[in-house]
Amino acid sequence: xxxxxxxxxxxxxxxxxxxxxxxxxxxxxxxxxxxxxxxxxxxxxxxxxxxxxxxxxxxxxxxxxxxxxxxxxxxxxxxxxxxxxxxxxxxxxxxxxxxxxxxxxxxxxxxxxxxxxxxxxxxxxxxxxxxxxxxxxxxxxxxxxxxxxxxxxxxxxxxxxxxxxxxxxxxxxxxxxxxxxxxxxxxxxxxxxxxxxxxxxxxxxxxxxxxxxxxxxxxxxxxxxxxxxxxxxxxxxxxxxxxxxxxxxxxxxxxxxxxxxxxxxxxxxxxxxxxxxxxxxxxxxxxxxxxxxxxxxxxxxxxxxxxxxxxxxxxxxxxxxxxxxxxxxxxxxxxxxxxxxxxxxxxxxxxxxxxxxxxxxxxxxxxxxxxxxxxxxxxxxxxxxxxxxxxxxxxxxxxxxxxxxxxxxxxxxxxxxxxxxxxxxxxxxxxxxxxxxxxxxxxxxxxxxxxxxxxxxxxxxxxxxxxxxxxx
Amino acid sequence: xxxxxxxxxxxxxxxxxxxxxxxxxxxxxxxxxxxxxxxxxxxxxxxxxxxxxxxxxxxxxxxxxxxxxxxxxxxxxxxxxxxxxxxxxx
Numbered sequence: 001x002x003x004x005x006x007x008x009x010x011x012x013x014x015x016x017x018x019x020x021x022x023x024x025x026x027x028x029x030x031x032x033x034x035x036x037x038x039x040x041x042x043x044x045x046x047x048x049x050x051x052x053x054x055x056x057x058x059x060x061x062x063x064x065x066x067x068x069x070x071x072x073x074x075x076x077x078x079x080x081x082x083x084x085x086x087x088x089x090x091x092x093x094x095x096x097x098x099x100x101x102x103x104x105x106x107x108x109x110x111x112x113x114x115x116x117x118x119x120x121x122x123x124x125x126x127x128x129x130x131x132x133x134x135x136x137x138x139x140x141x142x143x144x145x146x147x148x149x150x151x152x153x154x155x156x157x158x159x160x161x162x163x164x165x166x167x168x169x170x171x172x173x174x175x176x177x178x179x180x181x182x183x184x185x186x187x188x189x190x191x192x193x194x195x196x197x198x199x200x201x202x203x204x205x206x207x208x209x210x211x212x213x214x215x216x217x218x219x220x221x222x223x224x225x226x227x228x229x230x231x232x233x234x235x236x237x238x239x240x241x242x243x244x245x246x247x248x249x250x251x252x253x254x255x256x257x258x259x260x261x262x263x264x265x266x267x268x269x270x271x272x273x274x275x276x277x278x279x280x281x282x283x284x285x286x287x288x289x290x291x292x293x294x295x296x297x298x299x300x301x302x303x304x305x306x307x308x309x310x311x312x313x314x315x316x317x318x319x320x321x322x323x324x325x326x327x328x329x330x331x332x333x334x335x336x337x338x339x340x341x342x343x344x345x346x347x348x349x350x351x352x353x354x355x356x357x358x359x360x361x362x363x364x365x366x367x368x369x370x371x372x373x374x375x376x377x378x379x380x381x382x383x384x385x386x387x388x389x390x391x392x393x394x395x396x397x398x399x400x401x402x403x404x405x406x407x408x409x410x411x412x413x414x415x416x417x418x419x420x421x422x423x424x425x426x427x428x429x430x431x432x433x434x435x436x437x438x439x440x441x442x443x444x445x446x447x448x449x450x451x452x453x454x455x456x457x458x459x460x461x462x463x464x465x466x467x468x469x470x471x472x
Numbered sequence: 473x474x475x476x477x478x479x480x481x482x483x484x485x486x487x488x489x490x491x492x493x494x495x496x497x498x499x500x501x502x503x504x505x506x507x508x509x510x511x512x513x514x515x516x517x518x519x520x521x522x523x524x525x526x527x528x529x530x531x532x533x534x535x536x537x538x539x540x541x542x543x544x545x546x547x548x549x550x551x552x553x554x555x556x557x558x559x560x561x562x
Contacts, residue, residue, distance in 0.1 A: 027512060028489065034508045035497045041556045044508050048549045051515065058518050064525040064534045072520075072535050076542025083543075084550035092555070096507050099547050106516040106541035113523045113533040123476060231506055234513040239486075241519045243479050251479060252486045253515040259490025260509045264502060354499055361502030368558040374500050 012061050019057040020249040026050030027253050031260065037374065054249045089369040090326050093359040094149035097142045097227055100234050104138025107131055107237040108207075114244055115200065126180045127244045133176050133207050134237040140211030142230050148220055149358055155216050162216050169213030172206050179203050218280065221323075221400065223358045225268045225279050232261025264360050271354035273406075273417040297448035299435070302455055304465035307429060310453075311466065314391035314427075316347040318383060320420050321363050322356045324397015324432070328459040331370040334396060337463050338372065340470040350376050351383045351393075351420045353401035380420045393425035395446075396459050397432070403444045414442055428452045431459045504555050511548025517541035 027050045033043025062069070080099070087095045111131035114124070147153025155162050179199070218226050235257025242250025269276045311317065319338065325331060338348045350372065356363045364377060387393075395402050398420075405412035406419045422428050423446050430452060446452055455462050497505055520537035524530060 028493070031490070031505075031509065031512065032493045034505050035494055035501060037498065037500060037559065040501060040504055040559070041553070044504075044511075044549065044552050044556060047508065047512055051512070051517075051545060051549070054515065054518050055521065058521045062521065064521070064523060064531065068525075068531060068535050069521065069538060072538030073517075073542045076539045076544075077546040080543040080545065080547030081550055084547040084554065087551065089555075089558075092503065092507075092551070095547075095551065096503075096510055099507075099544050099551075100510050100513070102540040103510065103513040103516055103544040106514075106520055106537045106544065109533045109537040109540070110516060110519045110523060113530055113537070116530060116533075117524050123473070228506065231510055231513070235509065238513050238516045238519070239483055241516060243476065243483065245519050245522050246475060246479060247519065247522065248479070248482055250515055250519050251483050253512050255483055255486030256490040256493075257509045257513045259487050260494045260505060263491060263494050263497070264506060267502075352499060354502075359503060360506055361499055361504070364500045365503045365555055365558070368500075368555075368560070371558075371560065374559055377500060379499055 009061070016057050016060060017248065019053055020247070023050040023054040023249050024252040026053075027249075027256060031256050050253075054253075089365060090329060091150070092365060093223065093227065093357075093362060094146045096359065097145040097149060097230065100227075100230050101139045101142025101146065103234040104135045104142060104230075104237055106135075107234075107241045108135035108139055110241050111135060111244065112204065124244060125182070127240060129176065129179045129182075129203070131237055131240040131244055132204065133172075134233055134240060136204070136207035137211040137214055138230055138233045138237055140208045141215040141226075141233075142211075144212055144215040145223065145226055145230060148215075149223060162213075165209065165213035165216050167213070168206065169210045172210035172213075175203060175206055214280075217283065219283060220358065221355075222272075222279050222283070224355050224360050224362070225265055225272075225276065227359045228261050228264035228268055229276070229280075230261075232258050232265060235259075235261055268355055268360055271418060273414075299447050299454050300452065302429070302453040304455065304462055305469060307453070307455055307462075308466050308469035310427060310429075311341065311346070311392060312344065312470075314341075314346055316349075316390050316392075317341055318349050318351050318387075318390045318393045318422070318425065319396065320351045320353070320356075320393060320398050320402060320422055321367070321396045322353075322398025322401060323358060323362075324399075324459055326357055326362065326366055326397075328397060330396060330460040330463055331366040331372075333460055333463045333467060335367070335370040335372050337467050337470070338376075340467060344470075348376065349378050349383065351380065351422075352377050353380055353398070353420055356398055356401050380418055384421050384424075387421050387424040388426075390425040392427045392429060393422035394429045395422055395431065396463070399432075399444055400442065402446055403442060404446055404449075405442060405444070408445075412442060422446070423449055423451070426451065429455055431455045431457075431462050433458065500559065504552055504559075507548060507552045507555060511545060511552055514541050514545030514548055517545055 030043045030047030033039035111128045235254045239254030352363045402422045404423045406414045406417040523534040
């Protein structure tokens with residue numbers, strides 16, 4: 001290896017390791033500060049500084065042609081920045097999935113390159129295979145998540161392609177075990193077994209297909225869990241690459257990401273009252289026909305003018321947004337309505353369910369974009385105990401997270417899931433495009449309750465009408 | 473082997489540290505935390521820079537790894553920053 005400066009290689013490596021320690025500390029502080037509202041922005045800067053110093057000091061000692069590095073970083077920087085600056089806030093979930101996939105792909109390529117490098121001992125060989133597997137699954141799995149979230153990919157559970165892909169996923173597990181122990185097996189049987197490169201290329205392809213099979217059967221409403229899990233996996237892949245390259249900062253940073261993704265995954269799964277295994281490998285049970293039929297009743301539609309009259313006299317209002325608000329891009333007009341209500345002397349709160357939307361904290365980001373102060377946002381545990389003092393609860397494009405079956409009906413597939421209990425409010429407005437059931441395919445008895453009024457139509461238009469009534 | 477045991481030690485401690493650090497995060501920050509963590513996973517860029525270069529194949533793999541890790545790093549940090557700048561308390 002050639003060094004740029006005229007000092008010995010061991011000195012360089014000592015300097016690098018010292019800087020890596022500094023970067024690791026900055027990463028730890030950064031991610032800690034990201035977890036608090038007041039310090040989050042600073043935390044992000046610290047972690048960016050940590051990234052910069054780790055990358056810069058690595059450049060002291062390079063084997064790759066500097067031109068390749070400049071080209072890669074410049075081009076990647078341009079593409080990444082362009083996407084980040086142009087993306088609409090409603091498209092954040094699929095963009096996070098995409099970036100995540102690129103991180104996974106990078107570790108996949110790193111491990112591939114290490115495989116081609118000479119002098120692999122058996123432990124390294126196993127690490128290479130594991131890193132390829134995790135990185136590859138993260139990459140192709142994230143692409144599927146991207147496709148599903150941006151609604152470009154419409155492959156459901158049960159279709160033939162999905163089932164084929166799932167079989168490849170299960171096939172990939174024994175394949176992984178085989179390639180990890182391949183050196184031992186080959187030596188034991190004979191040296192004339194298939195040439196190394198062919199089985200390896202087969203494994204690379206299988207890994208990528210397995211990632212497709214891992215995510216394809218998982219439905220849109222379970223995406224918050226999947227995104228968090230893929231996020232965690234990309235960190236674990238980086239940490240394994242760190243073990244492989246014997247690099248501390250990769251291990252520390254990768255583990256932090258792996259841990260934070262894991263925590264979010266657990267939080268999301270708890271908010272659905274399901275285990276991670278159930279979400280990934282089972283999905284929702286199909287709803288039994290009988291439960292749906294009993295609940296049918298008459299829905300009471302309402303128009304915007306009547307809704308306005310009720311809202312004008314309300315002293316406390318709770319707004320419960322869901323994925324429908326994101327689809328209708330209604331967050332700005334919702335904030336406008338909230339402000340008009342406040343001017344009218346009404347107390348306004350927003351009830352945010354942890355799994356509303358398509359990624360953790362999805363609703364919070366949208367409302368923040370629309371300038372809603374974050375101290376108005378409340379979690380289910382805060383709003384449920386005081387629900388009977390709420391005059392009007394306005395459900396905007398949310399369904400399963402306000403479905404009373406979760407608390408009342410033991411046979412329901414979503415029974416036991418913590419919900420926002422809007423049915424206990426004095427009046428409930430449900431804004432909905434049609435009477436279709438939610439992601440879980442469960443009929444929602446909330447729509448037929450005595451105190452529920454349905455405001456059919458596009459959420460943005462409906463609220464826009466209420467807002468114009470207020471202004472007149 | 474001894475190196476790997478030491479590195480494994482670092483790995484385990486970092487995971488525990490991460491779990492402790494992030495155990496209690498307000499739901500407002502779930503998305504920024506995820507996106508910020510996503511940017512950090514771009515640390516693979518450091519790994520990509522350490523790769524060896526002999527032959528076109530290795531150069532191509534290194535270029536790909538650097539390219540995709542850079543997209544992850546730049547995109548991740550910028551979008552997290554954009555998102556956080558929207559969170560305001562009145």
